[in-house]
Amino acid sequence: xxxxxxxxxxxxxxxxLSRTLKAAGYxxxxxTDDDEIIAPALSYEPDxxxxxxxxxxxxxxxxxxxxxxxxxxxxxxxxxxTVKGHPNDLExxxxxxxxxxxxxxxxxxxxxxxxxxALTAVARQREQDxxxxxx
Numbered sequence: 001x002x003x004x005x006x007x008x009x010x011x012x013x014x015x016x017l018s019r020t021l022k023a024a025g026y027x028x029x030x031x032t033d034d035d036e037i038i039a040p041a042l043s044y045e046p047d048x049x050x051x052x053x054x055x056x057x058x059x060x061x062x063x064x065x066x067x068x069x070x071x072x073x074x075x076x077x078x079x080x081x082t083v084k085g086h087p088n089d090l091e092x093x094x095x096x097x098x099x100x101x102x103x104x105x106x107x108x109x110x111x112x113x114x115x116x117x118a119l120t121a122v123a124r125q126r127e128q129d130x131x132x133x134x135x
Contacts, residue, residue, distance in 0.1 A: 001027050002119055005046035007063065008081065009033040009055040013104070017050060017081070017111065024112040033057040037066050041073045048119060050111075051098075053082035053089065061092060068097035077122045079114060 004026045008014045014030045021028050031040040033055035041049060049067065053060035060080060067073045080093045083104040090101045099118045102111060 001025065002047040003027045003029065003044060004115065005029050005031060005040060005044050005049045007031045007033070007035070007037060007040070007049060007055075008052040009057070010052070013052070013081070020111050021115065024115075026115070033063075037063040038070055038073060041067060041076060046076060048115060048122075049076055049078045050081050050102075050115075051078050053080050053093075061096060064093060064096045064098055077118050079118055 004021050006014050006017045006021075006028060008017070008030075009032055014032075018028045018030060029040065029044045029046065031037070033052070037051075037058065051060050051063055051067075055063075060082070064078055064080065067076065067078060074097070078093075078098045079100045079102060080089075080098045081102045081104060082089065093101050099121065100114050102114055
C-alpha cells in the first residue's frame with residue numbers, strides 16, 4: 001500500500017484529501033504548515049507528498065525546495081496543490097522538482113488519477129534506472 005503525506009494548513013482540505021486517498025486504497029498521514037516539512041517526511045517515509053502552495057507559515061515553494069535539497073527526501077515525488085493556479089506556478093514547481101500540480105477545486109477523480117499516474121511514472125523511471133545500472 002502506497003503511503004501519501006498531505007501537507008496543508010487547511011484542516012478541511014487535509015480531511016478531504018485524506019478521505020479521498022484512503023477510499024482509493026492509500027495509507028495517509030497529515031502535516032500542517034506548522035510542522036517542519038522534513039521531519040514528517042522522514043518519520044512517515046511517504047511514497048508521495050501532496051503539498052499546498054499557499055500556506056500561512058511556510059511557502060509551498062520553499063517547502064518543496066527544502067524537500068528536494070535534502071538527500072533523505074529528494075527522491076520522494078511531490079504533487080503541489082493550490083487554489084492560485086497561475087500558469088507560471090506550474091513552471092516554477094516543475095523547476096523545483098514537483099511532478100504535477102493540482103488546482104483547487106479539482107474535479108471528481110482528479111486527485112486519485114494524478115496520484116496514481118505519478119506513482120506509476122516514478123516506479124517506471126526507477127525500474128529503467130535499475131535496468132540501466134544492471135547493463
